[in-house]
Amino acid sequence: MSTRVRWAPSPTGTLHVGGAHTALFNLLFARSTGGKFVLRFEDTDRARSTEASARAICDGLRWLGLQWDEGVEVGGPYGPYRQTERLPHYQAAAGRLQASGAAYECFCTPEELETRREQARQEGRPPKYDGRCRDLSDAQRSTLRAQGRTPALRLRLPPPEPLVVHDLIYGDVEFDTAELDDFVIVKSDGLPAYNFGVVVDDVHMAMTHIIRGDEHLSNTPKQILLYRALGYDLPIFAHVPMILGPDRHKLSKRHGATSVDEFRDRGFLPEALVNYLALLGWSAPDGREILSFNEIVQAFRLERVSKSAAVYDEDKMTWMNAQHLRLLAPADLCARAATWLDAADLPWRQADPAWLGAVVEAVRERVRTLADLPDAIHYFFQPPAALDPDGVRRHMRDGTPALLAMAADRLESLTAFSAEAAEVAYRALAEERGVKPADIIHPTRLVLTGRTVGPSLFLVVQLLGRDETCRRLRAASLPAA
C-alpha cells in the first residue's frame, strides 16, 4: 500500500518556517516512499481562521516548491479539504459515539469550566473536567437546553489504563490515561475540536503516517482513544522536533525573519530555505550539506530524524543561500533577482545577454542574497554617483589624476582591448612611472566603481568597455572643482 501523509495547518497566519519545516518533512517522506502528500486546512477556530491566511499559506508552500498532490485548491478524491466543509463527517462519527454511549453532551459553559479549573488549581488538585454531565438524564438535558444552553460533546473515557504510543522517531512512549479527562470532541458551535477533527479526517483521508511537530506527542493518547472508540486502525506516528528561536523559545516575530514571506522578500532562494530546513532535525548519511531537493529526497529517511528541537541560525541560512546562488546560471540569477533589479531601475532587460551574464558572473561570489545583486552591479550601468570617502582618502594622492589620465591614454592606444591587455598596459605604466601597480589599480577601481571592493579590476575594465572606462578615468583626472 502506498503511503499517504498530510500537513494540516490552521489558516491563522502566514506560512511560518516551523510550519514549512513539518510540511517539508511530510513531503520528503511522501516523495521518498512514492506516496501522496495532502494539504488540509484545520479552520475550525472561526475567530482566528482567515481566507487571506489560507491563501498566504498556499502561496508560501508553492513558492518553496512544496507542491501538494491532493488537498486544498487542487482537490482530490477525499475532499473537501477544509474542516469547516466536512461537518457531515464529524456529525456522523459523533452520532455513532453518542449512540453507543462513548460520548455525551456537556452543558457546562467555558466560563464555568474555567472557574472550576482555577479553583482546582488553587486547591492543588489536577484541573481536570469533573464529569458532572456524564450521566445526565434526558429530563435534565431538556431542562438545560430550555435554559438556552447548547451542549458540547465529550468523550466518555474508558477505565484508566497504560497506553503506549509507538512513534517512529521517539520510540515507545508510555502514558497513563488516568491523566486524561473526558475531553471535548465537538464544540458547542457544532465544529469538531482539534483531536476529534484530526482523527476523523486522517481516517477518512486514508492517512498511513502522521508526521507532525512534537508538540503533538502529548495529544496522541487522546487521539488513540478516539481511534479505538471509533473502531479504526491506527496510523503510524512520527513526531518531528520543532524549531526554536535563538533564545530557545518558539519562533516568533521578534526573532527576525520567521515567516517564509520575509525570506522571499529579503532575497533568499526557496531551494536554499528548503535545504536549510531539511537540515534542521535531519542530516544526510554522508554528511553533505548543500543538497538539491531531489538529492534530499534520495537520502531522506524518517529514521534519521533527530529528537531534539533545533535553534534556527540566520548566519548559516545566509551562508547556505550564498551557496545556492552560486549554483544558478547567470540568466536564472537575473530572472530570480528581477524584482530587485527593476526596483533599482537598472536597464538589465535591454542589456546584451552575454555581457549581462559576464557581469553577473563577476559578482556572484560577492553576493549572499538576490537583494544584494542590484547594488553589486549598479556601476556597470552608470558611473558611480559618489566615491567612497574612505577610498578617496586612502588611494587618491597628488599625482593620481595624472596617472589616471595616462592610464586612459594607454588603454586608448591598445590595438586589442581586453582584460589581459589592460593589465599589461597598467603594469608597464606603473613600472615606467616608478610606482607600484596597486597605486594605479586602486584609484582606478575607485573612480570606475565608486568603491574599494569588487571584482578583479581588469575584468571590470573589460566589462565596462574601453570608451566608458576612459570616460570615467578622464572625468576623474580633471582638476578638482
Next chain:
RNA sequence: GCCGGUAUCGUCUAGAGGCCUAGGACGCCGCCCUCUCACGGCGGUAACCCGGGUUCGAAUCCCGGUACCGGUACCA
C-alpha cells in the same frame, strides 16, 4: 502542580559500548592566494548538563537530579 519529551562545540549536527585524543558545517580568529573584496585552500578556537551505577571498557546502557520544550483549552 501533574504528565510526556529532550539534553554532544555559541548554533546545526555525526556518533547507536571499544574505530572518540569526540568528526563535519555555520560563526569567529590566523595564514596562504591576491589589484581590493569575496571565493577557495590551510590551520586554530570551542562540546559529550550534573551525580551515581552497569561493564574489562560509556558520549553511547540504567537510575536520580537539573535545565529547557511541549501537553494539561469548547486553540490547533
